Every structure is written in structure tokens, then in C-alpha cells.
Amino acid sequence: MSNQLDLFHVQRAYSLAQGPLSNDQLYQSVAEAAGLASDALNQRCEIGRAKAKRSPLKRKIRWYQQTLKAMGVLRKVEGRRGVWELAEPTDKGLHQAPGRVCLLAYSTRLGVAIWGDNNAVFSHLDEPIHLCVTSPPYPLRIQRRYGNVAEHEWVDFITQSLEPIVKQLAPGGSVVLNVSNDIFEVKKPSRSLYIERMVLALHDRLGLSLMDRWPWVNLSKPPGPTHWACVNRQQLCVGWEPVFWFTNDPLKVRSDNRRVLExxxxxxxxxxxxxxxxxxxxxxxxxxxxxxxxxxxxxxxxIPKNVMIKGHRCSDSLRARAAAKRLGLPAHPAMFPTALAEFAIRFLTREGDLVVDLFSGVNKTGMAAERHGRRWIASEIILQYIKTQAELFSQFEGFWLNPALAVDSPDRTGS
Ligand SMILES: C[S@@+](CC[C@H](N)C(=O)[O-])C[C@H]1O[C@@H](n2cnc3c(N)ncnc32)[C@H](O)[C@@H]1O
Known part of the structure; x- marks a missing residue:
């Protein structure tokens, strides 16, 4: 019965409480959330060498509680013994890794996925990176569920996020960024110049050279921008998004178009x-x-043209949505097609190279790397997305899941 529990239930108990919890309150809340029978907590069996009779369920809950304490997710309430609370309560029902907490969530023979803020994850990495493929949160005015950075802070945000990666970039390594062209000036149908500022900042502050701008043409995008195209009618409907390709050394760049011939x-x-x-x-x-x-x-x-014509339909996105549904988690709202990462990986790296994604979402980059024999590291700050990733990666060789994240979904138990 205690197999139905995971770290997530324990963290959720603290989120729901919106305040401190004693251990007894924690046990009750977790039991309710996990749908356990009321007497389950009191069932005891002999545990350890001393064969003392204890509740295995309570022990497991305390073990997850310890893990959360060690990760800095929980903090002690001053002056109250055995009472803990969430260090950083989250909003919108998503569980964000607090501060510099990192947890190795799962791994395969070729890669590791870490739950945590990308800066905490990558600032200690001591390994040459050959490619970074990522899609950062856009500076949207209407926020995504996972949160977005305001436009005036965005250029600092992206340069600071990429800095630890660029420091580790092998000579001729590349950074590929999918961003949005559809950020508008306040109350005007004119577009923000934040992308132009980003290109200059990555060049001036991080020393990256711009190799190309690939329009990712996606004619199946829903009609928009709603206000400026569909209501006000001064704009056309959007059919593409920019993908920027940078390198730290254009003379040694590792790209080879023979790897992507059509x-x-x-x-x-x-x-x-x-x-x-x-x-x-x-x-x-x-x-x-x-x-x-x-x-x-x-x-x-x-030799391919420098235009990516790829609809957003992608079987991995369908699998990701189905996995999230199965696990009772929110679906990721902003996935790119795996084919986009796949193209960059084949074009810009060789087998065995290291590919990273610092804003990994459901980890399409890791998936593409895995299928093409590249090593990978992914960070994602939202626990629910990491859990969806883990479900998608369980098929790959050498899959290991941190027991703290294990959930017995019907698929995995076969029940
Ligand atoms: C646009 S989505 C990436 C989607 C991804 N390319 C995919 O196809 O699934 C951006 C992701 O970055 C994550 N994120 C935002 N800030 C982060 C941070 N500081 N560290 C790690 N991940 C972060 C968000 O939770 C979100 O899942």
C-alpha cells in the first residue's frame, strides 16, 4: 500500500496546509491525498534488526519529509519541535524547486534530468558542452502557468541563465534558442525589439557570434495575435517563430550539413x-x-534550406499529454516539436557529444539526444513537468528514477 506514496504527496500536503504541519497532521493529510484507508497508518509490522513494531507508511512519509528537508524544500518552524513548513510556497498549483535546491530526478545511459533552477544546476558543471538547445519562457504579458519574466528584465534573465553554459561551451559549440517574435509594444500593433536586444547582449556580454536565424514556419498555428490580427485587423496571422543559432567560435564551429542532407x-x-x-x-x-x-x-x-517547416503536431507531444493525464498532472502548455531539437543536434554535434537544455519542459531536447546517441543534461524547475519527463524516458536504456519521485501509475505496475 505504501508504494502508492511518493515525495509529491508529501510536498502537496505542505502546499495544501499553507502553513506549518505537525507530523500527525502530515500523516493524515498524506493518507487522504493518496486515498489510503483510514486504518492504513496504524498498521504496524516488525522493522529493522530490533524487530520493533512500527508503521511502514509513517516511516515512508518521514523518509520523504527528510528528503524534502535535505533539499531545502521544507524549513523548521522556530520554537516548535517536529513542525515543518514549505520554505517557498508556490502559486498556480505548480511545485517549483526553491532557491538553489537540485535533485537528480532520473537518468538514462546517456543523460540526466535535474529538478532545479538552471543556474544552480549548471554553475557547477565541469564538463565541455557541445550544444545547448532550448526554448526559454517568453516575456509574455499573459503569464504561462510556469511563470514568465517581464520584458524589461528578459535580456538580463537570458544572459544570466546562459552564462554558466557558455562558460563550459567547447570551442565551436553552439547555442540554439527558440524565442517568440510576437511580443508587442504596450497597446500598439508594433513588435517589441527585445529579440534584437537579446542578440546584441549575447554577442557583447557573452561573446557569442550569430550564425543564423532560422524561421520555424508553422502554418498550423492557431490564428493570432488575437487582438491585432483578428479584432483590430491591422496585423497578419502569425505563421512562424524565430530560432537563433549562435556559436562561441565561428572558425571552429562543429556544424556539418552532410549530417542533415535531405x-x-x-x-x-x-x-x-x-x-x-x-x-x-x-x-x-x-x-x-x-x-x-x-x-x-x-x-x-x-543541403537543407535555412527555413524549418515543421507543424507543431508531434507524436512526443501527444505522448507527453497522455502521460501527464495518466499521472493526474497538468499538461505542458508550450512544447516544441522534437524534430526541431533533432535537426539542431544532428547538424551541430557528433555522436557522444554533450547536449543540454536549461529550460527543458518535457525534455524534447533530451529525447532527441537520446535517439541520436548524444549525451544530455536537462534542468526543469517545475516538479510536475519533471515527473512527466520521467514517464516518457522510462523506455530508454539504463533508465533510473529517483525513488523520491516514484509513482505507481497503472502503466508501470501493470495493474
Ligand atoms: C517554453 S518551456 C520549454 C518547453 C520545452 N522546449 C518542451 O518542448 O517541452 C520553458 C520551461 O522552462 C522552465 N523554467 C522556467 N524557469 C526555469 C529555471 N529558472 N530553471 C529551469 N527551468 C525553468 C519552465 O517551467 C518551462 O517548463
Whole structure:
């Protein structure tokens, strides 16, 4: 019966209490939240060498309580023995890792996911990073459930967040950032220039060079910006988001487009079979010439254009939503398609390289890295998203879950 419990129940008991809890109050609250029978807490059995009769359930609750204390999630209430409270109560029902608390949540043969603030996670990392692929919280005026940073603080926020990663970036390593183009000036249909400020700050403060801006074209985006396009009608509906690619050393950059070649079109294949383009001519002012030997050497594939045309439908997003539902957790509201991280990883790294995501959400970056034989490290500040991640990663080789996060979902128990 005590298997149904996890750290989450104990933390939730403190969140619901919105104040201090004695141990007896904690036991009752956890039992109720976990749907345990009222006498379950009092069932005892012989425990340890001394064979003392104790309640295994209470012992397990205290063990989770100890873990939360060690992580700094709980703090002692002054002057009241055995009474603890949440160190940082959360709002919106999401459990945010407080302060510099980090917990190794789960791992696979290739990667580790850590529940905690990215700065706390990455500032002690002593390992060369080859690529960072991430999508930070956008400076939205209407906040996401997981919280967003205000526009005027955003450039400082992103530079400070990336600083520990850039310090560890291997020569020629890359940072790929998916951000929003759709932040508007207050009460105007004109766009904020925060992206331009970000590019300058990453260059001037962190020494990153801009390699490219990839428009991620997603024509299946819902109509918006609602006010400026659908109500006021002064704007067009948005069909793309920018993805920025930076490196710390453009002369040593590890990119290689041969790793992302696409199949030739049928038309081009036919042209190759005919021996190439034999026309000899020139167009316009002569800048574009055909010399009679165009495309006469067969190649392995087509070099991709620097535009990512990817709808947001992604089977991993569907799996993530289903996993969250199964676990009774909120679905992540802002996932990118795994294909986006996959492209960056294949193009910018080699097998065995280290890829990180400091704002990992459901950890699409880790998933893509795992499938392409790259090592990975992911941080995520919200416990519920980390738990959804763990559910998605259980299929990968060497999966280990911190017992403090274990939940017996129907899938895992087979019941
Ligand atoms: C836009 S979402 C990323 C979604 C992700 N790319 C995916 O496809 O699932 C940003 C994420 O960053 C997390 N986050 C925000 N601040 C953080 C911090 N200081 N440290 C770690 N994660 C943070 C949020 O909880 C949220 O899940």
C-alpha cells in the first residue's frame, strides 16, 4: 500500500496546509491525498534488526519529509519541535524547486534530468558542452502557468541563465534558442525589439557570434495575435517563430550539413541521371551563369534550406499529454516539436557529444539526444513537468528514477 506514496504527496500536503504541519497532521493529510484507508497508518509490522513494531507508511512519509528537508524544500518552524513548513510556497498549483535546491530526478545511459533552477544546476558543471538547445519562457504579458519574466528584465534573465553554459561551451559549440517574435509594444500593433536586444547582449556580454536565424514556419498555428490580427485587423496571422543559432567560435564551429542532407527531389534525381544541366547561358547582368556542367557530379542529398517547416503536431507531444493525464498532472502548455531539437543536434554535434537544455519542459531536447546517441543534461524547475519527463524516458536504456519521485501509475505496475 505504501508504494502508492511518493515525495509529491508529501510536498502537496505542505502546499495544501499553507502553513506549518505537525507530523500527525502530515500523516493524515498524506493518507487522504493518496486515498489510503483510514486504518492504513496504524498498521504496524516488525522493522529493522530490533524487530520493533512500527508503521511502514509513517516511516515512508518521514523518509520523504527528510528528503524534502535535505533539499531545502521544507524549513523548521522556530520554537516548535517536529513542525515543518514549505520554505517557498508556490502559486498556480505548480511545485517549483526553491532557491538553489537540485535533485537528480532520473537518468538514462546517456543523460540526466535535474529538478532545479538552471543556474544552480549548471554553475557547477565541469564538463565541455557541445550544444545547448532550448526554448526559454517568453516575456509574455499573459503569464504561462510556469511563470514568465517581464520584458524589461528578459535580456538580463537570458544572459544570466546562459552564462554558466557558455562558460563550459567547447570551442565551436553552439547555442540554439527558440524565442517568440510576437511580443508587442504596450497597446500598439508594433513588435517589441527585445529579440534584437537579446542578440546584441549575447554577442557583447557573452561573446557569442550569430550564425543564423532560422524561421520555424508553422502554418498550423492557431490564428493570432488575437487582438491585432483578428479584432483590430491591422496585423497578419502569425505563421512562424524565430530560432537563433549562435556559436562561441565561428572558425571552429562543429556544424556539418552532410549530417542533415535531405533526399533529392525526383526532378533533381532525373537531372543527375541525364548527366546534369548542360545548358550554357547567363541571366540578367551575368551574375548567374550556367556553364554546361551544372549538377554533373552525383551528391548524397540536398543541403537543407535555412527555413524549418515543421507543424507543431508531434507524436512526443501527444505522448507527453497522455502521460501527464495518466499521472493526474497538468499538461505542458508550450512544447516544441522534437524534430526541431533533432535537426539542431544532428547538424551541430557528433555522436557522444554533450547536449543540454536549461529550460527543458518535457525534455524534447533530451529525447532527441537520446535517439541520436548524444549525451544530455536537462534542468526543469517545475516538479510536475519533471515527473512527466520521467514517464516518457522510462523506455530508454539504463533508465533510473529517483525513488523520491516514484509513482505507481497503472502503466508501470501493470495493474
Ligand atoms: C517554453 S518551456 C520549454 C518547453 C520545452 N522546449 C518542451 O518542448 O517541452 C520553458 C520551461 O522552462 C522552465 N523554467 C522556467 N524557469 C526555469 C529555471 N529558472 N530553471 C529551469 N527551468 C525553468 C519552465 O517551467 C518551462 O517548463
Amino acid at each position: 533526399p533529392h527531389t525526383d526532378r533533381h534525381r532525373r537531372l543527375l541521371e541525364q548527366g546534369g544541366d548542360t545548358r550554357v547561358t547567363h541571366y540578367g547582368d551575368g551574375a548567374h551563369r550556367l556553364r554546361g556542367n551544372g549538377f554533373d557530379t552525383p551528391t548524397d542529398g540536398r
